[in-house]
Amino acid sequence: MLSISSVPAVAVVGGPGGKPVAGTICVGPARLSTRDPRAQAREAMRALVAGVQHIERIRAKTPADAGDRNCVEQKLAEARVGLQIAAGEMERLDADRACPNAGEDAYALHRLQLLIERTGELTSAARICAMEDLSSIDTTTVEVQVSPAVPARASTEPPMPGQGPALRSPF
Numbered sequence: 001m002l003s004i005s006s007v008p009a010v011a012v013v014g015g016p017g018g019k020p021v022a023g024t025i026c027v028g029p030a031r032l033s034t035r036d037p038r039a040q041a042r043e044a045m046r047a048l049v050a051g052v053q054h055i056e057r058i059r060a061k062t063p064a065d066a067g068d069r070n071c072v073e074q075k076l077a078e079a080r081v082g083l084q085i086a087a088g089e090m091e092r093l094d095a096d097r098a099c100p101n102a103g104e105d106a107y108a109l110h111r112l113q114l115l116i117e118r119t120g121e122l123t124s125a126a127r128i129c130a131m132e133d134l135s136s137i138d139t140t141t142v143e144v145q146v147s148p149a150v151p152a153r154a155s156t157e158p159p160m161p162g163q164g165p166a167l168r169s170p171f
Helices: 038-061 066-095 102-131
Strands: 009-014 020-028
Touching (some): 038 102, 066 102
């Protein structure tokens, strides 16, 4: 005996003008979503494209130094891959409109949000790459304080061979 709660929900999807389309039936747990996630997904795509464009501007302003430029190029390549993944998510959301699934929609939006966060990280990393000067050597200044217990005229040069303490071989 079947109870009402164990019967899967069935939705007939309407065609143009709200008329039912023959053969289009969604079967499964509650699949109807109250909001269309594509608007949020389009906003996410705009943010991802803006991030890629920002990294491209950073690359254009980066000196031709091989180390700095390669670092920015790597960040740009990763951001472009993220944009391709996001385009796949958009296609998945568009294809899912025949039988919307709120859980899948929410998961796709979550993946898009993760891609936006990663693009922000890549933009910051590209900026750091462009500002780093990997080709220079920094000088270090060391200040030494001499203890008052050391005599003022004490020699600071190493002893001449044979004048220092005798060193014995451990063998």
